[in-house]
Amino acid sequence: MRYEGKIYRPWIEADSQLIQVTLGCSINTCTFCNMFRDKKFRRRPLEDIFADIESMRRFYRHVESIFLIDGNVMVLKTDFLLKIVEKIRATFPEIQNISLYSGLNDLRRKTVKELTALREAGITTVYAGLESGDEQVLKDILKRMTRTQAIEGMEKAKAAGIRVLLSVIFGLGGHDRSREHIEATTELLNILKPEEIAPMALTVQPGTPLEADVQSGAFKLPTPLQILEEEKYLLQNLGDFDHYYWGDHGNNIAHMRGWMPRHRDMFLDHIKDQITGNPVTQKKVLETAPW
């Protein structure tokens, strides 16, 4: 297999094999993100992707899960994606899971018929960054997505039967918009009702517009206590829809994962313990570190 540039995959996909389908991210503007700033977005030639799939077969006797990288692979034309998924299914009859990154806008731009065809061909899960439900924060971070668009994209994925994991970022509203950010994010998650939620605490990545804003004072970092209070608010106010909560990202102050709402009380006890007992809550500002 050949991989170009820095490679990212969700920590949840640690056991999956990776096939590179796109290079970079077609959005590439989000102010907090430096994942693909060194790559100009393009799709790889189909023959190269097929060659990698065949090469993977020679190396691995049993492959149950494949994650398609790089950034929002779902932006590609449906016919192109179908060819890749069908090739994977033909090469790995044992495959159980094919997943990829997608913007909610990429889901929105496809028809339910197209998404259903992709699901029937073998795509099981998409990982989408919601980041925030606060319209102002979405604008500030240059996400190029509105709440309405997020809702439309999610409705189509649900209609097609594609499982969606949404990531959100604690602290993305900064010190001054913490409350608005988490209230609007929780409210939107309760509308979207994703099958999985992966919250992570903000970190400031080197070379990003966010880093420049922190240095100039235009963005005031939240405190660790605010990060924990945001998670407490989220856990208290998420609706009673079944979903898996991946609260164990390496950036997070509190670490937990399990089913919601079944484990809500246990998670809240853990957050409250962190709020009262973790010395980090005495700090006046969130200390950030690279991913």
Ligand code: SF4
């Ligand atoms: S956060 Fe996601 S959509 Fe935004 S630039 Fe980074 S990879 Fe692209």
